[in-house]
Amino acid sequence: MQQRNLRRYLRHGTLTHLAVFEAVARHRSFTRAAEELSMAQPTVSVQVKKLTETLGVALFETGGRGVQMTRAGRELFGACRDIFARLGEIDARLAGLRSPAQGSLRVAVGTSARAFAARLLGSFSARFPDVEIAVPVLNRHELLGRLAAHADDFYVLSQPPEDTRFVSYPLQVTRLLVCARADHAFARRRGLRFDDIAQQAFLLREPGSGTRKLVEDLFARHGATPKVRMELGSNEAIEQAVRAGLGLAVLPDCMIRTGSASGLRALDVDGFPLVRNWYLLHESEAALSPCARLFLEHVQHPQARKALRPPVGTRTARRQ
Numbered sequence: 001m002q003q004r005n006l007r008r009y010l011r012h013g014t015l016t017h018l019a020v021f022e023a024v025a026r027h028r029s030f031t032r033a034a035e036e037l038s039m040a041q042p043t044v045s046v047q048v049k050k051l052t053e054t055l056g057v058a059l060f061e062t063g064g065r066g067v068q069m070t071r072a073g074r075e076l077f078g079a080c081r082d083i084f085a086r087l088g089e090i091d092a093r094l095a096g097l098r099s100p101a102q103g104s105l106r107v108a109v110g111t112s113a114r115a116f117a118a119r120l121l122g123s124f125s126a127r128f129p130d131v132e133i134a135v136p137v138l139n140r141h142e143l144l145g146r147l148a149a150h151a152d153d154f155y156v157l158s159q160p161p162e163d164t165r166f167v168s169y170p171l172q173v174t175r176l177l178v179c180a181r182a183d184h185a186f187a188r189r190r191g192l193r194f195d196d197i198a199q200q201a202f203l204l205r206e207p208g209s210g211t212r213k214l215v216e217d218l219f220a221r222h223g224a225t226p227k228v229r230m231e232l233g234s235n236e237a238i239e240q241a242v243r244a245g246l247g248l249a250v251l252p253d254c255m256i257r258t259g260s261a262s263g264l265r266a267l268d269v270d271g272f273p274l275v276r277n278w279y280l281l282h283e284s285e286a287a288l289s290p291c292a293r294l295f296l297e298h299v300q301h302p303q304a305r306k307a308l309r310p311p312v313g314t315r316t317a318r319r320q
Helices: 002-011 014-027 030-037 041-055 071-095 111-127 140-148 194-198 210-221 235-243 290-299 302-307
Strands: 060-063 066-069 104-110 132-134 154-158 166-181 201-205 227-232 249-252 264-266 274-283
Touching: 014 030, 014 041, 014 071, 030 041, 066 071, 104 111, 104 140, 104 290, 111 132, 111 154, 111 166, 111 290, 140 154, 154 290, 166 235, 166 290, 201 210, 201 235, 201 249, 210 249, 210 274, 227 235, 235 249, 235 264, 274 290
Parallel strands: 104 132, 104 154, 201 227
Antiparallel strands: 060 066, 154 274, 166 249, 166 264, 166 274
16 A cells, blocks of 8 residues: 555656755745756756646745745655655665775865865875765855755864754864055054944955854944945955955955065954864764765874965965
């Protein structure tokens, strides 16, 4: 009887349809689901339509609030989490039969951590060249979404969530400084107060970025709001905007070269540098695949710690 009830699912490739449905439900958007899955939006719509026909119930409804799940959709969304978690457990067990040095690895990385994460993953790849590595680079908001969806083996982020389901390992400490163009009026002043810089135009990362949250929290503690001149999607873009004289910014010290030839100057501001700690996270109860365990061992090796250091020629800023 149970097998007869399952025939409708087994006939139509439902697992693929469920993966598409789960992405649409999680994002509440066909467009964002298509981007995540690297599909055309019409393909996503067709997959959801086929799943709806297979199940015989409507899963989504559209209106002024955008894409919303029906009651059936909510039931199926919860079931998808259970199904994918179970499949992940099975795959982890089967992975024990495979060679760990020929497996695959997914490490989701915060945008501000991509430079040192690339060095770490590069050192791992040099030791185990047959491992396939996928590295989604995302802002903090997107990274937490993937964490909740159990989408990756590891996550590199700052301020890890206080959740006993996850284990974290410290990776690197970043010092954040206020910087300006080298010819800015504040460039050679010492002992600047927070009130001095609070009146200046700032260049910030996009909403959802961990760096932006850090800056907004700092301003909030002083009862102020940053005067945002421009929002940009990466620290590298912000660095170039500061060089163009568009405003002040908070950047990692490793991005601010010493000397006026660089075009940037670290400002001497009371309360800076801010310290930002980066961690490697994985689910504490999840059975790591042999390849994931291999990576974890690599991360804890002294040689891997050396790979986290900036390359020769990258000098951190001095107080000017």
